[in-house]
Amino acid sequence: MTIESLIACLAETLGIFKTKLQMAMPIIMVIFCYEGIWTTNILDWVDSGITSGCVRGQRGEGSIKVSPKLSLEFRRSAAAAAAVVLAACQGATVNKTAAKGKSLLSPRRNLKPASSHIWKLNHPSQSIVLPGLVFRGIWVERNHGYRPVWHLIQHFKQTQQSLPIEMSIDIVSNRKIAGQSLASIGYGLMRLTWTPNPPSEEKAFEAILTFLKSGGNLLNTGEFYGNPPDHLNDNLELLARFFNAYPQWAQEGKCFISAKGGMNLDNGKINAPDGSMEGLRRSVENINKKLGGQKKMDLFQMARVDQTRPIEEVIKNMKVLINEGHFKHIGLSEASAQTIRRAHAVHPIAAVEVEYSPWALEIESNGVLDICKELGIVIIAYSPLGLGMLTGKIKSPDDIPLGDMRHHFERFQPENFYHNLKLAQDIEEVANRKGSTPTQITLSWLLAQCNLIIPIPGSSRAEGVKEALGSLKVQLSDEETKKIREVVDKADIKGVRYNAHHQASLFV
Incomplete structure (x- = not known):
């Protein structure tokens, strides 16, 4: 029959x-x-x-x-x-x-x-x-x-x-932070406020609602995700207004907020990391205050490692703040494998946020991916689409808005841009054969690398959010995953990720 x-x-x-x-x-x-x-x-x-x-x-x-x-x-x-x-x-x-x-x-x-x-x-x-x-x-x-x-x-x-x-x-295996299940794709909120031309509040709310109603739950924000000097807290304040408008999403278990902070923000500038008790207390109190009281952050992450004091001291300070009820889980960002291990020995590290994408593979060779696998630590992958380069929507430097920070990065300079664009073109070819989009192929491939990875793409449009979540329906065969790996490994991306000052704060 x-x-x-x-x-x-x-x-x-x-x-x-x-x-x-x-x-x-x-x-x-x-x-x-x-x-x-x-x-x-x-x-x-x-x-x-x-x-x-x-x-x-x-x-x-x-x-x-x-x-x-x-x-x-x-x-x-x-x-x-x-x-x-x-x-x-x-x-x-x-x-x-x-x-x-x-x-x-x-x-x-x-x-x-x-x-x-x-x-x-x-x-x-x-x-x-x-x-x-x-x-x-x-x-x-x-x-x-x-x-x-x-x-x-x-x-x-x-x-x-x-x-x-x-x-x-x-349809992809759940990731868990301290036992709490999270959808496999998170939402990076930075570009809703930290950009030359932020979307309207209506459009921003539409994008967030699209993500949450589609089953997403990890919202990634930051204490300094706004245009300096006067708007550093704009992202947190946007979330506060969102929860006021849609209080049902502030209820326990409806969403999971990870927030980066721990930076000295004197004079409206993003200065050095401050892991002192005073600096951390100021940061976490400010984050929760700006969130408006409906919802506290679940995960607090030092945006960068404070190199002026032992990581053990910093984590002990965070434990005090957990006990006081400011947040539930501790995270790190751009930390080295050794730092992660030392921190985890003091208190369980729930997540490590790093840049990870087909054109940012450092964690595969510097021990960070290995230590996270060993200790069962979730990897929150920011810029999983190569700062937009791997979406297939950027074809020349002119496609990047004036005033955008990417114009200052080596990888987007004319002498490097078109060489690096070849990786995006190769991924686009795979997407065309698959009947998918470069965004979806990139995210699906990234998820296939390790079941601890949660990419946090950051579109400012509801349509972009839907496209990213569509990657969960893309099933790559082992052969397709292998071929994409071959494309990625031969790409030889030109230029470092940031300027010399910011490069010095990575993986320490």
Whole structure:
């Protein structure tokens, strides 16, 4: 029996979709061939009035929100469909909790994948492909028999009908900071305020909302992410206004704020790092104050290592501030492998923020990547798109706005620019063959390097945010990943990352 005839047979047998989504089944069974079978009694969840919840699993997580204005029957149907689709994307095999403490996924019984009740359709030709997603081994239980739900997916393929549900999906393995799951792509907020021509507040809010509603949760900000001398705190103040406008996103667990600080900002300038107790206290108190009180930062990172005092002293000072409740986790930025190890011996380092992209590979050879793997420290990769060079949108120095800091960097000088552009062109060729974009290929490749990496691309437009998150749907084969590595390794990027003064503060 072909997959097409199977779909037709089941659709007729079960009488599904005769009127919208009238799926009157008592229990939805979602079967995962990864590590066994788990059941979700999502209809009890909907009947009890809960209208939002979350599916999480080994390969990612997804959230569901069903409109309470719909009829109960329609909500049951919509929630059932959402559970199947979301859980299929996740490969979830773990017990999770929906709103109000109701169990969304519960291991009521752990059946064997070889059970005689189950038709195993795991051949590649028996997969239904939707844009960026492949569904395999999805099943429902109706009465006492098991049936695959290819008909469900096929229905939406054929009709292009959208569910009355808000769904967000992250199909790449979750990263964790101190046990808290984070989406695999973060959002760097710097260019919302620290740029010659910042976007309007409306556009900035739209970009942040797009990220959060799509399942993202890591927002990366900084105490000095604004145009000096009078607007250094603009990024924090923008976030404060965002949380005032959308207080639901300030609730615990809705988003995770990492903030860089610890710099002397006297006279409106970004001066040297200050890891003293007084300097750090001033920084963290100012960050939380500027955030407006609705939400504190979760992760505090020294923007650069204070070379005037031992790192052990700095970390001990941070421990005091954690105990006082200013933030939860300690991070470093642009620290050497040795410094990371010494710091981690005093208090667990939750994350290290470094520049990492196909044209900034230093952490692969200087020990930073290795020490983070050894200690299980998340790597927050800033400028993952080579300061925009790898997006495919920059073709000449004239494409960079006047007053942009990139005009001062060696890699963007005319004598280096066109040589470095070759890497971007090579990645663009890969993207064209893949039917993707250079941004998505770059981020997907970066994620494939290590499951501790969280890139934080920083588009100022909602469309750019969507494009970056689209990288989570790009599946690179081992051969494609290898070929991109060959392109990256032969690129021989010209010019250092910063000027001599700032270069001296890297990896110390």
